[in-house]
Amino acid sequence: MSRNSASLSANQRQKVTELCAFTGASTTQAVTLLQHAGWSIEAAADAYFTYGFQIDGSGRQPGQSAYRLEPKVDTTKIDTWFQRYADEDDANLITDDGIVRFCADLGIDTQDFIVLGISWKMEASTMCVYTKDEWRRGMEKMGVDSVDALKRILPELREEISGNSFKELYMFCYDFGKEDGKKSLNHEMAIALWELLISGRNYPLYPQWISFIKSQETQYPFIPKDTWALLLDFFRQVDQNLNGYDEADAWPVAIDDFVTQLQGEYKK
Numbered sequence: 001m002s003r004n005s006a007s008l009s010a011n012q013r014q015k016v017t018e019l020c021a022f023t024g025a026s027t028t029q030a031v032t033l034l035q036h037a038g039w040s041i042e043a044a045a046d047a048y049f050t051y052g053f054q055i056d057g058s059g060r061q062p063g064q065s066a067y068r069l070e071p072k073v074d075t076t077k078i079d080t081w082f083q084r085y086a087d088e089d090d091a092n093l094i095t096d097d098g099i100v101r102f103c104a105d106l107g108i109d110t111q112d113f114i115v116l117g118i119s120w121k122m123e124a125s126t127m128c129v130y131t132k133d134e135w136r137r138g139m140e141k142m143g144v145d146s147v148d149a150l151k152r153i154l155p156e157l158r159e160e161i162s163g164n165s166f167k168e169l170y171m172f173c174y175d176f177g178k179e180d181g182k183k184s185l186n187h188e189m190a191i192a193l194w195e196l197l198i199s200g201r202n203y204p205l206y207p208q209w210i211s212f213i214k215s216q217e218t219q220y221p222f223i224p225k226d227t228w229a230l231l232l233d234f235f236r237q238v239d240q241n242l243n244g245y246d247e248a249d250a251w252p253v254a255i256d257d258f259v260t261q262l263q264g265e266y267k268k
Contacts, residue, residue, distance in 0.1 A: 015041055023048045075136065077145040082135045094130040105147045106154070113196055114154060117161040120172045127176055167232060170197055174228045184222035187213070203235035205262075212258045220254055227252040242266075 008016065012034070019030040019041055025048055037043035083091065085098030094102065103110045122138030124130055130138075142157070144150045161169045177189045185193075191214060198206050209231070213220065234255055238244040245251075245259055 012039060015039060019044055019048075073140055073143055073145040075140070075145075078136050078139045079132070081139075081146060082132055086132075092132045094135065096128050099128060099130070106151060108154075111196065113161070113200075114158050116173060116176075116193075116196060117157050117169060118150075119176060120161070120165075120169045121157075123172075124176060126180070170232055171229065173197060174225055182222070184224055185228065187217045187221050187223065190223040190228070198235070201235075204240040205235060205238065208262065209235075209258060212261060213254070216254075216257075219257075223254075224252065227254050231255065 008031070015034055016027060016030045019025060019034060020027060022041075023030070023045055025033065029048070030044070033044040033047055034041070037047055082094065085094045085102050087093045087095045087098060099115075100110055103112070103115065108114055118138065119127075119130075121141050122130060122134040124134045124138075139145060139150075142150065142153060144153060173193050174185055177193050178185050179189075191210065194206075194210065230252055234245075234251065242259060242262060247256070247259075251259075
């Protein structure tokens with residue numbers, strides 16, 4: 001037994017031995033699998049044959065296992081799938097027309113919120129463009145190698161990006177939506193992304209914010225990153241009556257201007 005299993009009970013050590021014998025996993029892998037599976041040998045074995053172990057040295061906290069579970073996918077299938085949508089002039093890119101075909105195959109609209117989630121999984125750098133590396137990275141991360149496989153996990157992905165991963169997706173979209181060479185997100189794209197990302201969420205001040213920012217294109221032709229980031233905090237902290245807003249807080253100028261306008265309207 002390894003040092004990792006030294007603190008295990010006799011029953012747990014026995015399960016590690018049985019799992020190693022059944023699957024061929026190493027002791028370290030078996031301990032990790034069993035811990036994830038609540039010490040169920042059957043569940044751990046199922047996970048082993050469904051997922052593969054890869055060394056993960058990036059972003060690991062001290063004391064965390066160097067192993068992570070990665071869905072097993074056929075990279076050859078992923079690359080063949082990519083070619084179905086690849087651009088005629090550059091086989092290493094999927095561009096607008098290919099993305100339209102991709103969404104049609106998935107049965108979703110190109111303006112569906114889930115498309116941003118897929119792009120986020122790919123860590124795509126440019127809107128309306130997927131490189132071959134981005135495609136492969138995203139599909140491997142999601143554990144899919146066909147359109148049918150991706151269709152099956154869309155409800156799960158939709159739940160993820162609407163819930164715990166929403167802020168991460170939201171912040172990804174800022175850089176994703178920027179024009180090449182620009183440091184900030186332009187006014188029109190910011191509104192389009194807010195309408196995709198936020199319109200369905202329970203943020204009472206959102207409609208008034210959109211009306212305000214649409215009327216301020218000359219004042220705010222570009223949206224700074226701090227405004228983008230802190231707007232989400234503002235929506236979560238401040239209610240429709242502006243309770244929770246403190247002018248002493250370091251809100252971006254656009255948000256302060258928005259509140260000033262609302263306060264003037266409320267006094268009428």
